[in-house]
Amino acid sequence: MTTSTTLSHVHQFVPATDPSQPPLLLLHGTGGDEHDLLPLGQAVAPRAALLSPRGRVIEGGRPRFFRRLAEGVFDEQDLIRRAHELADFVQEARDAYKLPAPIALGFSNGANIAAAVLQLRPETLAGAVLLRAMVPLNEAPEADLTGIPVLILSGALDPIVPDEKAARLAATLRRAGAVVDHRTLPTGHNLSQADLTLTKAWLDQR
Numbered sequence: 001m002t003t004s005t006t007l008s009h010v011h012q013f014v015p016a017t018d019p020s021q022p023p024l025l026l027l028h029g030t031g032g033d034e035h036d037l038l039p040l041g042q043a044v045a046p047r048a049a050l051l052s053p054r055g056r057v058i059e060g061g062r063p064r065f066f067r068r069l070a071e072g073v074f075d076e077q078d079l080i081r082r083a084h085e086l087a088d089f090v091q092e093a094r095d096a097y098k099l100p101a102p103i104a105l106g107f108s109n110g111a112n113i114a115a116a117v118l119q120l121r122p123e124t125l126a127g128a129v130l131l132r133a134m135v136p137l138n139e140a141p142e143a144d145l146t147g148i149p150v151l152i153l154s155g156a157l158d159p160i161v162p163d164e165k166a167a168r169l170a171a172t173l174r175r176a177g178a179v180v181d182h183r184t185l186p187t188g189h190n191l192s193q194a195d196l197t198l199t200k201a202w203l204d205q206r
């Protein structure tokens, strides 16, 4: 498996062994890259295609998907621009690899941009698993997310994402019509075995 630089985002692509499975768009956290979530993707959707781009913003040498002004304080103009760039990349990759719309599986910064893509370019995603996400845009446009399935997994002990911010995200997406399953796990910001088990069970129903 090699990292591809042929499309607008450096990325990894793993073809499906069962093309009837929805592809996953893997979106890493701050300091990760296109390799990071491949093992998670393979564990939760072993036969699905995996599309894993690297974030194009660098913060102190660490890749991210958009700029922030401080921990949890986002540069919303940059976030909007990067969410559109990511949605464009997904379309490029769908054309190049002949894929249906993917389900996003994002962790932390990757979950936050996935939520922004849902709000700004809802046609890009067939669903989303948002691990440790918060509200990405304070004033997002009214998206029509009717029937789009979304799983949000938060950590009760997460020092980065207060539960209130994850609950606000769940409420916002629900108001837009998404079918949101939001659970709070007895853990922190890092992923736990329960994240993997719940994500796999949720994806198995798609």
Ligand code: MLT
Pocket: 029, 030, 068, 071, 072, 073, 108, 109, 110, 112, 160
């Ligand atoms: C973000 O910047 O998206 C969140 O604060 C989570 C993080 O990446 O640390």
